[in-house]
Amino acid sequence: MLDMNLFREEADLIRADHTKRGIPHDAIERVIELDQSWRNLLHETDQLRREKNEAARGIGAAKKAGDHAAADAILAQVADLGERISAMESQTNEAMETRDRLRMSIPNLLHHDVPQGADESGNTVHAVHGEKPSFSFEPRPHNDLIEMNRWVDLKRAAKISGSRFFFLKGDLARLEFALQQYAVEFLRQREFTFVQPPVMMNRQAYEGVTDLADFETVMYGIEPDKYYMIATSEHPLTAMYMDETIPEEQMPLRMVGVSQCFRREVGSHGQSDLGIWRVHQFTKIEQIIIARPEDSWALHEELLKNCIDLWNSLGIHYEVVNICTGDMGTVAAKKYDLEAWIPAAQQYKEIVSCSNCTDYQANRLNIRYGQPGHPNQPVVHTLNSTAVATSRALVAIMEQYQLEDGRVAVPYALQPYMGGQTVLEPCEWG
RNA sequence: GCAGUCGUCGCAUAGCCUGGUAUUGCGCCGGAUUUGAAAUCCGGUGUCCCCGUGACUCGGGAGUUCAAAUCUCUCCGACUGCGCCA
Structure with a gap:
């Protein structure tokens, strides 16, 4: 606001x-x-x-x-x-x-660097990292790989929950767990504090962090208790300091949050969303910074740098995209996306979103900084960035690290978290 | 889940029974004094607006009343005890 x-x-x-x-x-x-x-x-x-x-x-x-x-x-x-x-x-x-x-309902003021454009086709490429992997065989789409290795069971999840839910099994589930631990440790070494948030929030706090329209299209509401399932740990971690004054010496606050994320995905459909690319429930490791306004643009670049270093260390080829006016949404003043190369589809697809929300959330949440008790405290800036959304990270790894027999190599950085294993083996049953 | 105690300005506290200007201390800000500091003294220190002899503010909401921090109801939260539970 x-x-x-x-x-x-x-x-x-x-x-x-x-x-x-x-x-x-x-x-x-x-x-x-x-x-x-x-x-x-x-x-x-x-x-x-x-x-x-x-x-x-x-x-x-x-x-x-x-x-x-x-x-x-x-x-x-x-x-x-x-x-x-x-x-x-x-x-x-x-x-x-x-x-x-x-x-x-009036959107945040944009940073002057934001390119003009009507929709996502107006986004501009900011940087390219890594190289397109070359295959001596025809690369398979991830939805084939999860089926032939019996790593994901969508049908039985649909039976007991609904479409776009999934069971994650065997070595792919272990890789998911490895990604969580790796990403948290990576950010802990950069002065981020590990925080596990509640996954349900009340309406008042939620209105502080999101676009009102999201209550209809994104969040699940819980009945009869009036709670909302969080769509990302950005929401609880940003709302955490609602109605508080943060002592200036604690600024900036850096947090790495891990949570399950729940999304209704109303209106989403189509062939491009097969497999586990777009699902109702997934795990995300998120970077959050609460900062003084004069520091926020430098910290936005820091968040992007962390993403770049993290994804480079995973050996994934991707582009960094500067999001244009038509694709921006309500809350962010500037946003970078990381888009990973998906060889079977011959497309770059979004795996990370990195935003500076300036004072837009903080105004609504009434988060200030300075010395508690002083009048007219300045309002903080809030920033957030995906580190790893594991469902999409698994897709990017499977697509780029796949072997001719359909198995998948383990990125070097994750091997220590997989007991030294270098290849994901198929699940024995399914 | 049940019972009890409680929630007052940044922190701590008084006021509540018996409705009528929200008390005091600490911290903080400004001023006086001082070569400077400490101490001391004076003033200020929640929000809103058209900035006044203005309005609002006592966890949130509702009610009673000319008038509610104070009485009633309800929700939320904290603590203690009991119960249940991964």
Whole structure:
């Protein structure tokens, strides 16, 4: 959510941003109008309250003095003020709620480096790492490899849960576990603290970290308890400091979170999502930084550097992409994606997303930094980046490390976490 | 899950029974004093707005009332004990 003062004092910045995104300005103007009418209503309400308070102050004094006639006179005078005030109050609250509901739908201000474009075809290549693997045979798509090795059971998962759920079996499950441990240790050595978050959150905290539309299309809601399953550990780890002031000497806070992630994937379909590429439940190792505003752009590059070093160490060939205006979404001010080469499909596909959300989440969550107790503390910036989403990492490894017989070589860096094993063997049953 | 105790400004505390201006200490900020510091003294130290002799604020919400930190209901959270459980 953008700061209200931005609409009041620097609305042209927001207008210019909408122009760059190619979206209409109506919502901005409407927020400004709604704010003005809220402020008018608030002032009127305050005047009525003042009138009532001034009158009511006499009641206690009159009663104490035993002058019941005077007290009754004031009671009569004040009688209907209360009703007028509560009518005004509900109007005032409604005006503010309408303003803020609309304000929450207005996207973050973009960094000037963000390229313009209508959709993902406008993303620009920022860097290329590694080389396309060459095969002396026709490489298989990962959905064939998981079937012939009996590593993934989609059918039985569909039977007991639904489509896009999966059982992960044998050596591929062990490799998944190895990825988790490797990624956490990798980031621990770069001053990130390992944190395991809750996987359910309440609505209020969740509204602080996500686009409102995500409640319909992304998150699972839990009934009858009013919780939401987290779509990524970014959400609990960012909301963690809601309504707090972080001591300045602790900044920046670096965390590496690991959690199961749950996504409805409403509207997703198609051949490109076969196998375990797009699933309802997967594990993700995530980098989170809570920073002072003046440090956040350097730290965004640090997050990207960590991804690059990590994925280079896994020996995966990928591109770094600078996400354009049309593909950006609501919360991030700038976003890099890592897209891994998928040889069977002859495509680069997204495996990592690395964002600086500036103060957009922190405004809504009311996270500040400085010395606790001081007035007017500055708001923090929040940043997040995938380290490894294991389901997609497994796809990239299987596709790029596959052998002619359908087995898959283990990336060198993961071998110590696999008891020295160098090749994934098929599961014996299935 | 049951029972009890509790939730007040950054921290700590008073006020609650008996409704009527939210107390005090620490910390912090500014000023005075000082060569400088400590000590001492004075003032400030939650949020909002049109910045005032303004409004709001006592875990969240609702109710009673002219008036709620205070009374009632409800939800959330903490602690203690019991029960259950990986």
